[in-house]
Every structure is written in C-alpha cells, then in structure tokens.
Amino acid sequence: MKNKILAVCDPEETYAARLMEYLNEKQLSPFYVRAFTSREALEAYVQQEEIEVLLIADSMISGDVHSLPVGRQILLTRGHVPAGLEKEPAIYKYQSAERIIREVLHYYAETDQPFRQASLLQEEVRLYGIYSPVQRLGKTTFALALGVVCARKRRTLYLNLEAYSGFEERMPGAHEWNLGDLLYFLKKGKQGFLYKLKSVTHSFEHLDYIFPVHSPTDLLSVSEEEWELLLERLLGDAGYESLILDVSDCVQGLFGLLEKCRRVYMPIREDGISQAKLRQFERVLEMKGYESLRENICKIQLPRIREQPALCRLEIPAELYRFAEELEE
Numbered sequence: 430m431k432n433k434i435l436a437v438c439d440p441e442e443t444y445a446a447r448l449m450e451y452l453n454e455k456q457l458s459p460f461y462v463r464a465f466t467s468r469e470a471l472e473a474y475v476q477q478e479e480i481e482v483l484l485i486a487d488s489m490i491s492g493d494v495h496s497l498p499v500g501r502q503i504l505l506t507r508g509h510v511p512a513g514l515e516k517e518p519a520i521y522k523y524q525s526a527e528r529i530i531r532e533v534l535h536y537y538a539e540t541d542q543p544f545r546q547a548s549l550l551q552e553e554v555r556l557y558g559i560y561s562p563v564q565r566l567g568k569t570t571f572a573l574a575l576g577v578v579c580a581r582k583r584r585t586l587y588l589n590l591e592a593y594s595g596f597e598e599r600m601p602g603a604h605e606w607n608l609g610d611l612l613y614f615l616k617k618g619k620q621g622f623l624y625k626l627k628s629v630t631h632s633f634e635h636l637d638y639i640f641p642v643h644s645p646t647d648l649l650s651v652s653e654e655e656w657e658l659l660l661e662r663l664l665g666d667a668g669y670e671s672l673i674l675d676v677s678d679c680v681q682g683l684f685g686l687l688e689k690c691r692r693v694y695m696p697i698r699e700d701g702i703s704q705a706k707l708r709q710f711e712r713v714l715e716m717k718g719y720e721s722l723r724e725n726i727c728k729i730q731l732p733r734i735r736e737q738p739a740l741c742r743l744e745i746p747a748e749l750y751r752f753a754e755e756l757e758e
Contacts, residue, residue, distance in 0.1 A: 433481035435460035435533070436474070438489055439505055442466045444522070451526045458530045459627060475499065482537055484520070484529075487511050501537055534628035535606065538614065538621035554664045555579065555671040558690035560683075562710040563703045566696040567731050567749075569594065572675040573636070574745045575694070575753040580636040582757075583670035586663060587638040591677040592645035599743045600633060600640070607640040609647045615659060622662055633743070637669075645679050653682025660689070684719040693726045694756070729756070 435458060439445040449464035460482060465471040468489050474480070475498055483499040487506050494517065495502060504510065504519040518536045520529055557579075559572040569589065576587040588608065589596060597604050606629045614625045630637050642648050663669050680686060687693050697707060714720050734746045 432459070432461035433500075434478060435462045435482045436465060436471065436480045436484065436499070437462060437505075438465040438468065438471045438483065438485040439522070440466055440486060440489065448526055448529070452530060455526075458533070459624070472497065482533060484533065486522070487514060487519070490514065503533060503536055531606070531628045534624045538619065538625035538628060554669070555583070556660070556664070556690045557671070557673050558687045558693040559673065559675045559696075560677070560687060560693055561696045562678075562706045563697055566698065567734055568696050569675055570734065570743070570745060571694070571696060571729075571731050571749060571753065572673055573633070573638075573743065574749040575756070576636040576638075576671075576673040577634045577745065578750065578753045578757050579671040579673065580634065584668060585636055585671035585673065586630075586667075586669045587636055587673040587675065589638070589641040589675045590648060590680050591641065591675065592648060592679045594641045596641055600638065601631065604640040607642055609642040611639065612642075612651055612655060612659065615662065616655065623666055626663075626667055648677075648679045649681060651681060653685050656680070656682060656686055657689075684714065684717055684722060688719060688722050688725070690725060693722070695726050695728050696731050697728050698730070727756075 435452075437445050437448050439448075445464040445466055449462045452458045452460075452462045463474070465474065468491070471483075471485075479500075480497075481500040483497065483502045484505050485502060487504045487510065490504070490511075494514065502517070504514060504517050505522040506519045507523070508521055510517070510519050520532045520536075522529075557575065559568055559575070561568055569591070572589075573587060576585055579585040608629070611625060611629050615622060619625075629639050631639070660672065663672060674686065674690065676683060676686065697703060711723065714722055729752075732746075732748045732752055734749060
C-alpha cells in the first residue's frame with residue numbers, strides 16, 4: 430500500500446532536507462516525507478499528489494490559513510506563534526526529529542482517520558504475564574529481558590502495569606505522554622489509535638515500550654474491559670506478535686487478565702515468608718474461581734543479579750538474557 434505523504438515546507442533548505450532524510454531513513458514516521466522550500470513548489474505538488482499532513486513554517490502562511498487542500502496542517506514555529514494563528518496546532522522546529530514526529534502523530538491522531546477494526550486475539554500471538562505476590566525479586570528486569578529476547582524474533586511490546594515503576598529515571602526517551610494518555614484516547618473512541626500509539630511508543634534493544642502511568646490512582650481507574658480492549662487493539666490493529674504484561678495487584682481484573690495469557694511467569698523464593706504469600710495467592714485463586722489459572726503459571730527462580738545504582742539507566746545482566754532465552758526455547 431502506498432504510504433501517505435507528510436510534506437515539510439520551510440524556507441531553510443538545509444533544515445527541510447535534513448528533516449526529510451532523517452525521518453525517511455530512520456523510519457520514525459508511518460508517512461513518506463517530502464520537503465519543499467517554497468510555497469509555489471508545494472502548491473504545484475498538491476495539484477498532482479495528495480498530502481495527508483503538512484508541516485509548514487509559520488512565515489509561509491499567507492491569506493487563508495487553510496487554503497491548501499491537505500488532510501492536516503501543522504505549523505513549524507521558532508517558539509512564538511504569530512498573531513492570528515494562536516488556535517492552529519504548532520510544533521517548535523528546533524528540537525529532535527524524533528520529538529517532532531511524536532508531536533505530529535499526536536495531532537494527527539485527533540483526526541478521524543479510518544482503520545480496519547481490531548481483530549480478536551489470535552492463537553499465534555504470544556501474550557505473557559509477569560506477576561508475583563512476592564516483591565523485590567527483579568521481576569521488571571526479567572520482564573524486560575524476556576521482552577528483548579522475544580523482540581529478536583517477532584514484533585514485541587512491553588507494558589508496565591505497576592503502581593511505581595521508576596521508569597522515568599531508568600528508561601530512555603521523553604515521557605510527557607504515557608500509557609494513561611493512550612488509554613484516555615481509546616476511551617474517547619477516536620479512530621486514530623495507531624497514530625496515537627506511535628506517538629507514545631519508545632524502543633529499547635528493539636523492544637517497544639510505553640512509559641507507565643504516573644500514579645496508582647490512574648492504574649486503578651482502568652477497568653478490566655478497558656484492558657481487554659487495549660489488548661485487542663495492540664494484538665489486532667497494531668500488529669504486535671508478542672506482548673509482555675508486567676502486572677501488579679493495582680490492576681483491575683488482575684486474574685481475568687492473567688487468564689488470557691499464554692503463560693504467566695511468576696518469580697518466587699524458597700524462604701518461609703515468600704512461600705506463605707504464594708500459598709495465600711493460590712487460596713485466593715480458588716476462592717475467586719480462577720483455580721485453572723494455576724495451569725498457566727510457570728514458577729521461576731531468577732538468577733541473582735547485582736543491584737543497580739538508584740539513578741542509573743537500565744542495564745540487563747547477560748545471565749538474565751540467557752535465562753529468558755532458555756524459557757523461550
């Protein structure tokens with residue numbers, strides 16, 4: 430299918446050309462990017478080709494703001510929006526290309542772009558849950574290691590559903606938009622879900638991830654039905670083949686969510702307190718009618734890894750990668 434066109438129109442030739450080359454080369458955008466340095470060239474182009482999104486320097490706006498037949502117009506500014514254009518969507522031009530395209534996708538997702546309906550979860554997709562009633566076991570580091578291992582073979586997304594993940598300090602990327610924004614967008618029922626998803630997604634070692642919600646309250650406000658809808662969209666429309674759910678007790682409908690997983694990896698310890706917590710968890714499963722979930726739970730003892738300094742970027746030890754690879758074989 431032919432890519433939709435994103436046009437960059439800016440009088441600075443070097444800027445327009447470099448932005449176009451970078452976005453096309455790095456494939457950060459779902460669009461094919463074209464660059465223009467004059468309004469005349471742009472107007473001639475739109476007579477022949479359809480432009481889905483136009484990034485245009487505010488200095489090149491004249492007369493009717495929306496005189497050009499484009500799907501979505503966004504201003505490129507130097508920091509101040511000219512008088513009369515305050516209500517127009519605008520992006521600061523002198524920032525990273527990655528950030529520019531995220532803001533473009535954020536605006537574009539607000540338009541009602543048609544998408545095929547989300548398909549139901551398919552048997553070939555791999556939905557993994559990582560959960561334990563026992564804390565401080567290295568669960569999240571293992572979940573990320575498993576995600577990276579899966580990402581080497583298939584398109585994989587990692588979601589952290591913990592009350593306090595610490596992701597903002599440990600993972601790369603701008604985190605002004607997070608999973609809460611994606612869920613809110615989904616609740617609104619807009620059709621631009623894939624573009625919104627792209628605007629909040631980051632990558633670590635080829636593994637896609639989304640920054641978690643800011644607070645436990647945000648997590649508790651999401652219903653089980655909303656989690657199910659999100660999974661359907663991620664494994665349907667978005668085309669992910671593996672999904673890693675790093676879950677906690679703050680998730681509404683936790684047992685129902687875990688029941689949908691192909692496998693639930695549960696880190697444990699052999700000490701008395703940890704085993705008592707595990708037995709209590711299993712009794713609750715039986716009381717709630719989820720005893721069959723035990724068949725999908727794979728209890729694991731993670732290799733001991735050195736504790737990382739509190740403010741360092743995440744580094745996954747090699748032995749944890751090897752452990753995850755053995756589980757995936």
